[in-house]
Amino acid sequence: MSNPILVEARRGALVESRHRGVVAVMDAAGKTVLALGDVEQPVYPRSAVKALQALVLVESGAAERFGLGDEELAVACASHGGEPGHVATVVGMLARAGLTPEALECGAHWPIHQPSAQALAASGATATAVHNNCSGKHAGFLCAACALGVTHGGYIAPTHAVQRAVKATLETLTGLRIDDDRRATDGCSVPTWALPLSALALAFARFGSGHGLGAERARAAARLRAACAAKPWHVAGTGRFCTEIMQRFGARVFVKVGAEGVFCGALPEQGLGVAIKCDDGAGRASELVMATMIARFLPTDDAERAFLDRFVRPTLRNWNDIAVGELRPTEVLEFS
Amino acid sequence: MSNPILVEARRGALVESRHRGVVAVMDAAGKTVLALGDVEQPVYPRSAVKALQALVLVESGAAERFGLGDEELAVACASHGGEPGHVATVVGMLARAGLTPEALECGAHWPIHQPSAQALAASGATATAVHNNCSGKHAGFLCAACALGVTHGGYIAPTHAVQRAVKATLETLTGLRIDDDRRATDGCSVPTWALPLSALALAFARFGSGHGLGAERARAAARLRAACAAKPWHVAGTGRFCTEIMQRFGARVFVKVGAEGVFCGALPEQGLGVAIKCDDGAGRASELVMATMIARFLPTDDAERAFLDRFVRPTLRNWNDIAVGELRPTEVLEFS
Numbered sequence: 001m002s003n004p005i006l007v008e009a010r011r012g013a014l015v016e017s018r019h020r021g022v023v024a025v026m027d028a029a030g031k032t033v034l035a036l037g038d039v040e041q042p043v044y045p046r047s048a049v050k051a052l053q054a055l056v057l058v059e060s061g062a063a064e065r066f067g068l069g070d071e072e073l074a075v076a077c078a079s080h081g082g083e084p085g086h087v088a089t090v091v092g093m094l095a096r097a098g099l100t101p102e103a104l105e106c107g108a109h110w111p112i113h114q115p116s117a118q119a120l121a122a123s124g125a126t127a128t129a130v131h132n133n134c135s136g137k138h139a140g141f142l143c144a145a146c147a148l149g150v151t152h153g154g155y156i157a158p159t160h161a162v163q164r165a166v167k168a169t170l171e172t173l174t175g176l177r178i179d180d181d182r183r184a185t186d187g188c189s190v191p192t193w194a195l196p197l198s199a200l201a202l203a204f205a206r207f208g209s210g211h212g213l214g215a216e217r218a219r220a221a222a223r224l225r226a227a228c229a230a231k232p233w234h235v236a237g238t239g240r241f242c243t244e245i246m247q248r249f250g251a252r253v254f255v256k257v258g259a260e261g262v263f264c265g266a267l268p269e270q271g272l273g274v275a276i277k278c279d280d281g282a283g284r285a286s287e288l289v290m291a292t293m294i295a296r297f298l299p300t301d302d303a304e305r306a307f308l309d310r311f312v313r314p315t316l317r318n319w320n321d322i323a324v325g326e327l328r329p330t331e332v333l334e335f336s
Numbered sequence: 337m338s339n340p341i342l343v344e345a346r347r348g349a350l351v352e353s354r355h356r357g358v359v360a361v362m363d364a365a366g367k368t369v370l371a372l373g374d375v376e377q378p379v380y381p382r383s384a385v386k387a388l389q390a391l392v393l394v395e396s397g398a399a400e401r402f403g404l405g406d407e408e409l410a411v412a413c414a415s416h417g418g419e420p421g422h423v424a425t426v427v428g429m430l431a432r433a434g435l436t437p438e439a440l441e442c443g444a445h446w447p448i449h450q451p452s453a454q455a456l457a458a459s460g461a462t463a464t465a466v467h468n469n470c471s472g473k474h475a476g477f478l479c480a481a482c483a484l485g486v487t488h489g490g491y492i493a494p495t496h497a498v499q500r501a502v503k504a505t506l507e508t509l510t511g512l513r514i515d516d517d518r519r520a521t522d523g524c525s526v527p528t529w530a531l532p533l534s535a536l537a538l539a540f541a542r543f544g545s546g547h548g549l550g551a552e553r554a555r556a557a558a559r560l561r562a563a564c565a566a567k568p569w570h571v572a573g574t575g576r577f578c579t580e581i582m583q584r585f586g587a588r589v590f591v592k593v594g595a596e597g598v599f600c601g602a603l604p605e606q607g608l609g610v611a612i613k614c615d616d617g618a619g620r621a622s623e624l625v626m627a628t629m630i631a632r633f634l635p636t637d638d639a640e641r642a643f644l645d646r647f648v649r650p651t652l653r654n655w656n657d658i659a660v661g662e663l664r665p666t667e668v669l670e671f672s
C-alpha cells in the first residue's frame with residue numbers, strides 16, 4: 001500500500017513533483033492523534049533524534065561536571081551549519097573536557113552554510129571534523145564518555161558504553177526493544193536504529209512534556225529543551241528552518257531535522273510529539289509537513305500564522321528571483 | 337494510480353527511501369519499447385531538452401556564421417559545472433557574436449562544481465550569469481538571435497523569435513501541438529513546456545537517429561550529437577554522470593539531465609529515445625534509472641557492464657568513507 005502524497009511542487013499550472021510520506025502525532029500516554037500512511041514501518045531517524053541522544057550527555061553528569069551552558073547543550077542537539085560560532089562552541093566544549101577536535105570521529109565535510117564554506121576556502125584552510133554538522137553531537141558523546149570514565153576513542157562503535165546508553169535511552173523513550181537488525185550506520189558513523197514513526201512521535205511527546213519519564217530524565221529533557229529554546233541558532237544556523245521556528249516560538253515548539261526526509265518535534269504545551277518521514281528522503285517536503293503540523297496543532301495568532309505560512313506554502317523562485325511555482329501541502333494534511 | 341517504485345535507497349538491512357517514477361522508451365517510428373507508469377502525464381522537461389533547444393542554434397545558421405566548434409555546441413547543450421573551462425567557452429562563444437556576458441539573462445548562481453565555486457570565492461570574485469549552469473544554452477540563444485537578425489534583448493520571453501522557434505521545434509519533434517497552459521518558467525527564466533514522457537522519448541529517438549526528421553534538421557541533430565560525443569566534459573563537467581557516460585560510450589549514447597528528476601537520452605545505433613521522470617524530483621534516482629536503461633538496451637561488453645554497474649548500484653558512503661548502503665533499481669526495471 002502506498003503512503004499518501006503529502007506535498008506537491010507546482011510550476012506554472014501543473015504539479016511538477018510529488019512527495020509521499022508518513023506522519024505520526026502522538027501524546028505522551030501513547031494516544032494516536034494523527035496517523036497518515038504506515039506509521040508502523042521502521043524508519044532510521046538519523047539526526048532527528050540528536051536531542052534524545054544528548055540525554056546521555058546530561059544524565060551522565062557531563063553537562064554538570066564540565067559546566068556546559070545553553071550554547072553547548074544546543075549544539076549537542078544540532079545539525080549545525082559549520083558557521084564560525086558553531087565551530088567555536090564545539091571547540092570550547094571539547095576543551096572543557098580536556099579534549100581537542102582531533103578526538104572527533106565524525107569525519108570531515110565543508111560547512112553546510114555556504115558563506116562559511118567559502119570564507120573557509122578563501123582563508124586557505126580546508127574542512128575538518130569540527131565543521132561536520134554533527135560535531136556538536138560528537139562533542140557531547142565525547143564529554144559523556146569522559147564523565148562515564150570510559151575510553152573515549154572508538155565512542156562511535158555500537159558496543160561503546162555511550163552508544164549502548166543511547167540505545168537504552170531510545171528503548172525506554174519508545175517502550176520498544178531494538179533488535180540489532182534495525183541498526184545501520186549514520187552519515188557521521190554512529191549507529192542509527194530504525195523505529196516506527198509512531199514510536200518516535202511517542203518518544204518526542206515524552207521528551208517534550210516529561211510525562212512518562214523518570215524524574216531525572218524529565219529534568220534532563222527540560223534542560224535540553226530550554227537550551228535549544230534559548231539558543232536556537234546553535235541548533236541549526238543562519239536562515240535554517242529549525243532555528244527560525246524556535247527563534248519565533250521559543251519553548252512552545254521543539255523541532256529537529258534528520259537526513260533522508262525525517263523530521264521530529266514536540267509541542268510541549270499540547271503534550272504532543274510529531275514524527276515525519278518522506279518516502280523519497282526529500283527535506284523540502286518534510287520541513288513543509290512539519291510547518292503544517294505546527295500550524296495545525298499549535299494555537300497561534302494571526303502574525304504567527306502568517307509567519308508559518310512562509311514555510312507551509314513556500315514560493316519557488318528562480319535565479320532571476322521570478323516566482324515560478326510553489327510547494328504546498330495536499331488536502332491529506334487538511335491544509336490545502 | 338501510483339507510478340511504480342523504480343529505485344530504493346538501502347541502509348543497513350532496510351530500505352530507507354523509495355523513488356517512484358515514469359520511464360518511456362520509444363523508437364523513431366513511435367513504437368513503444370518500454371512504458372512504466374503514466375507516460376502520458378505532462379512533464380516539464382527542464383534542462384533535459386537543451387540539445388533540442390540547441391537545434392535552433394544550428395538551424396538559424398548561427399553555428400556556421402560564428403564558426404562555432406564542438407566545444408561551443410556542446411556547452412550550448414550543457415548544464416555545466418561553471419568550471420573555468422566552461423566559463424571560457426561561453427565567453428568565447430559570445431565574443432564570436434560580438435557579445436559580452438552582460439547579454440546573458442539567465443541569472444547568476446555559484447558554480448555547481450564545488451572546487452570552482454571555492455576558487456572563485458577565494459579570488460574575491462562573486463558568481464555571475466556566466467557561472468549559471470545554463471549559460472551555454474543562453475549563449476546559444478543569443479547567437480541564434482543575432483543570426484536571425486532580431487533584437488537579442490529579451491530573448492528569454494515566450495514571444496521572442498528564438499523561443500517561438502524552440503517551441504516550433506519541440507512541436508515538430510514530438511508531433512504535438514503545445515498549448516499555452518503547458519508553459520511554465522524554467523530556473524534560468526526561459527519557457528519550459530510540459531510534454532508527455534512518451535513524446536519526449538519519441539523526440540529523442542528522432543534526435544538520436546535522424547529518422548522522421550527533414551534533411552536539414554537531421555544534419556543539425558547529427559552535428560550536435562557529434563559535438564557532445566567529442567566534448568562530453570563541456571556538457572556537464574568533472575565527475576558528472578552525463579560527462580562520464582558520454583566519455584565512455586562516445587556517439588553510442590547521448591544523455592542529458594534535467595531538474596526535478598528528469599533525464600532524457602538517445603541510443604542512436606538502436607534508434608531508441610529514453611525519457612525518465614522521478615515523481616519526487618530526485619536526481620539521484622533519475623540518473624540511476626538512466627544508467628539502468630543504458631545497461632538494458634545498449635549492447636555492452638563485460639568492461640562496459642562493470643563501468644555501468646557503478647551507476648546502476650551506487651554504494652552510499654559516509655563522511656568516514658564507510659559504505660553505509662546503496663541505491664538500487666527495483667525489479668520493475670528488470671535489473672534487480
